[in-house]
Amino acid sequence: MIGGVSESVKMSFGFxxxxxxxxxxxxxDLPEKEILYGSSDQYGxxxxxxxxxxxxxxxxxxxxxxxxxxxxxxxxxxxxRFRNLYTVRLETEHANEILAGKSPWKVLEGFPFYGxxxxxxRTEYEGLGLKQGDRVFFLGSGPLPLTLIVFLKQHxxxxxGIEQDTVRANLSKKVLDKLGVSEDISIVNGNHFSLxxxxxxxxxxxxxxxxxxxxxxxxxxxxxxLLEVMPIGSRISCRIYEKGLSALLNRNCLFNLxxxxxxxxxxxxxxxxxxxxxxxxxxx
Numbered sequence: 001m002i003g004g005v006s007e008s009v010k011m012s013f014g015f016x017x018x019x020x021x022x023x024x025x026x027x028x029d030l031p032e033k034e035i036l037y038g039s040s041d042q043y044g045x046x047x048x049x050x051x052x053x054x055x056x057x058x059x060x061x062x063x064x065x066x067x068x069x070x071x072x073x074x075x076x077x078x079x080x081r082f083r084n085l086y087t088v089r090l091e092t093e094h095a096n097e098i099l100a101g102k103s104p105w106k107v108l109e110g111f112p113f114y115g116x117x118x119x120x121x122r123t124e125y126e127g128l129g130l131k132q133g134d135r136v137f138f139l140g141s142g143p144l145p146l147t148l149i150v151f152l153k154q155h156x157x158x159x160x161g162i163e164q165d166t167v168r169a170n171l172s173k174k175v176l177d178k179l180g181v182s183e184d185i186s187i188v189n190g191n192h193f194s195l196x197x198x199x200x201x202x203x204x205x206x207x208x209x210x211x212x213x214x215x216x217x218x219x220x221x222x223x224x225x226l227l228e229v230m231p232i233g234s235r236i237s238c239r240i241y242e243k244g245l246s247a248l249l250n251r252n253c254l255f256n257l258x259x260x261x262x263x264x265x266x267x268x269x270x271x272x273x274x275x276x277x278x279x280x281x282x283x284x
Contacts, residue, residue, distance in 0.1 A: 016056065016062075016245070019049070019053050020053070020066075020075060023046060023049060023050060023079060024075045024078055027046055027078060028078045032085060036085055036088060036089050037089075043086060043089075046086075054241070054245045054248065055246070056245050057243065057245070063244065063247050063248070067247065067248065076249075079248070079249070080248075080249050083249065084215050087215075088142065090112070091142050091144035091146075092143045092144070092168070094108075094110075095143050095144045095172070095174075095175045096171075098144075098178055098179070099174055099178055104178045104179050105179065108149065111144070111146065113146075114146070115272050116272045116273050117147060117150045118150060118154065119270075120147075120277070121154065122155075124151075125154075125157065127237060127264075127277060127279045128211075128237055128279065129235070130155065132155065132156030132157065133157075134157050134158070134209070136151070136157060136158075136159050137159070137161075137162065137195065137211070138159055138162065138210075138211045138212075139162050139192055139210065139211070139212045139213060140162070140212065140215050140216035141161025141162060141163045141169075141172060141187060141213070142163060142168055142213070143167075143168040143172050144175060145163075145172045145175070145176070147161075147213075148161050148185045149179065149181065152184050158185065159184075159185050160185075160186045161185065161187045162187075162188045162190055162192070162194055163187060163188070163190075164190060164191040166189050169187050170189070172187050173187050192216075192222045192225050192226065193225060195225070196229055197228075197231075199229070200229065200231050200234065209235045209236070210226065211236070211237045212236065212237070212238040212239065214249075214275055223258055224258065227258050232282055233282065234282045235264075235281050236261070236279070237279050238280065239276070239277055240276050240278060241274065242268075242276045243276060246269075246274055257280070260282055261281070261282055261283070262280065262282075262283050263279070264279045264280060264281050265278075266279070
């Protein structure tokens with residue numbers, strides 16, 4: 001396993017390729033339902049190995065060589081798929097623990113990546129220039145809308161999460177009810193096309209800010225739609241993976257922005273955060 005290997009060996013290109021191929025062989029044929037609901041305890045170890053792998057940084061040249069190898073594209077797609085689905089599994093399991101528990105907030109804060117969200121949300125709160133009482137949209141809120149919950153609890157920011165999977169959207173609504181925050185956090189079962197020009201003239205949406213999850217796809221189509229519905233001056237934060245081997249998870253997320261979106265800042269991850277956050281503003 002990668003966690004027990006010395007740093008010098010980890011940075012070996014051959015070792016990295018070996019890890020990538022080995023993980024791929026183990027996960028490539030797993031059906032979606034098996035990853036989400038299967039009883040094998042091996043999937044957790046695969047997930048941990050993958051997270052350890054993507055935190056490595058063998059240098060820009062090595063990463064670019066991997067990204068430019070078209071023969072590896074199916075492997076990266078499979079790895080990306082597994083990580084996303086297993087993340088949904090973890091969030092779903094924790095959401096159900098919250099619903100079953102007598103101390104829902106205590107259970108919520110026991111989520112393994114809760115500390116990641118505290119730091120990531122603070123980055124977005126400050127980068128978007130938000131203040132208490134503002135409301136934001138979040139594309140790709142998932143079954144456990146931790147981003148929205150932390151925004152409210154830590155910073156007093158209200159929100160609307162948009163989740164395209166009906167089961168996950170309904171589960172997240174139950175979690176918000178259990179935590180008693182449904183008045184300030186709402187969930188829409190939809191996608192980026194659920195946003196219209198009317199959403200940005202509502203006086204309750206004072207900032208016009210939208211956050212886009214790393215897993216929200218397809219990025220190009222999302223930004224093309226936002227270009228149509230967002231007024232000039234609207235702000236966006238977009239999470240991507242780009243540091244070291246985490247860039248392999250982006251697939252087609254390393255997009256070319258429409259010219260009307262101007263990058264204002266780019267905050268690179270520091271442990272325990274995995275995501276780079278890009279801050280954008282729509283110009284005239």
